[in-house]
Amino acid sequence: MNHQASSTHQWLAGQVVAITGASGTLGRSLTRTLLQEGAKVLALTTSQNSSFQEGVEVVCWQAGQEEELRDRLQSINILIINHGINVHGDRSPAAIQKSFQVNTFSAWNLAELFLSTVDPADSDTLKELWINTSEAEVGPAISPLYELSKRTLGHLITLRRLDAPCVIRKLILGPFKSNLNPIGVMSADWVGRAIVFLAKRGFRNIIVTINPLTYLAFPLKEVSQSLYFQLFSKSGVPS
Ligand SMILES: NC(=O)c1ccc[n+]([C@@H]2O[C@H](COP(=O)([O-])OP(=O)(O)OC[C@H]3O[C@@H](n4cnc5c(N)ncnc54)[C@H](OP(=O)(O)O)[C@@H]3O)[C@@H](O)[C@H]2O)c1
Numbered sequence: 001m002n003h004q005a006s007s008t009h010q011w012l013a014g015q016v017v018a019i020t021g022a023s024g025t026l027g028r029s030l031t032r033t034l035l036q037e038g039a040k041v042l043a044l045t046t047s048q049n050s051s052f053q054e055g056v057e058v059v060c061w062q063a064g065q066e067e068e069l070r071d072r073l074q075s076i077n078i079l080i081i082n083h084g085i086n087v088h089g090d091r092s093p094a095a096i097q098k099s100f101q102v103n104t105f106s107a108w109n110l111a112e113l114f115l116s117t118v119d120p121a122d123s124d125t126l127k128e129l130w131i132n133t134s135e136a137e138v139g140p141a142i143s144p145l146y147e148l149s150k151r152t153l154g155h156l157i158t159l160r161r162l163d164a165p166c167v168i169r170k171l172i173l174g175p176f177k178s179n180l181n182p183i184g185v186m187s188a189d190w191v192g193r194a195i196v197f198l199a200k201r202g203f204r205n206i207i208v209t210i211n212p213l214t215y216l217a218f219p220l221k222e223v224s225q226s227l228y229f230q231l232f233s234k235s236g237v238p239s
Pocket residue numbers: 020021022023024025026027044045046047050062063082083084085102132133134135173174175176177178179180181184
């Protein structure tokens with residue numbers, strides 16, 4: 001069955017959606033919207049004491065211990081990698097280490113674990129990976145390590161998309177008000193609803209921002225970088 005071709009309205013109903021950073025501002029907004037769509041939500045959280053809406057299954061995890069989630073990811077239809085940190089102006093070795101560990105490598109490890117659960121021969125089971133990088137992929141975020149770590153993740157995902165066994169959607173978001181960005185101008189609730197609205201309509205690069213330049217710069221960057229990666233790298237998959 002082609003899941004995208006099935007009714008847009010019901011596309012998420014009954015699907016199991018796991019989301020990292022679930023106790024954060026956007027994590028909670030996405031959880032609310034997904035529950036309204038009829039999805040079953042699995043909150044992946046690093047905050048042991050967080051409480052969630054009724055009906056949400058909760059699993060705790062830690063960056064660096066992604067392997068422990070392998071079995072649980074098998075039965076997940078959509079994984080939304082949404083966790084992230086911003087060390088702002090800190091450029092100490094510890095800040096470099098933490099930014100890349102959380103924003104880049106834990107996201108990358110989870111992405112690969114999830115992709116390893118996809119059986120390309122199984123067209124009946126929906127499998128999708130959504131990754132929240134940021135419009136920092138193509139513009140400044142007034143936070144060098146945030147930009148560097150999110151850009152690296154974004155570039156790796158562009159590379160990985162060339163051979164991915166399932167749909168990978170990128171979430172390219174502008175500033176919204178949250179714990180991570182208290183002065184963000186958009187509302188996280190609105191952003192969460194816009195993400196799901198665009199995903200249901202098949203967008204793979206989901207851009208939600210007030211910055212018009214991102215709508216031009218991101219698609220150009222994605223297409224040109226993808227072409228470059230395609231020309232100068234090989235899949236490594238035996239033919
Ligand atoms: N706010 C913005 O303006 C903006 C713009 C573009 C993109 N984004 C991205 O959107 C995503 C959600 O951010 P948000 O604005 O909603 O911020 P938030 O409220 O701070 O949520 C981020 C969540 O990430 C998880 N997290 C924090 N430290 C972690 C660690 N060391 N290891 C693993 N997970 C950790 C936490 O969730 P748990 O406690 O549940 O694990 C935290 O609540 C992030 O990836 C962010 O970079 C934000």
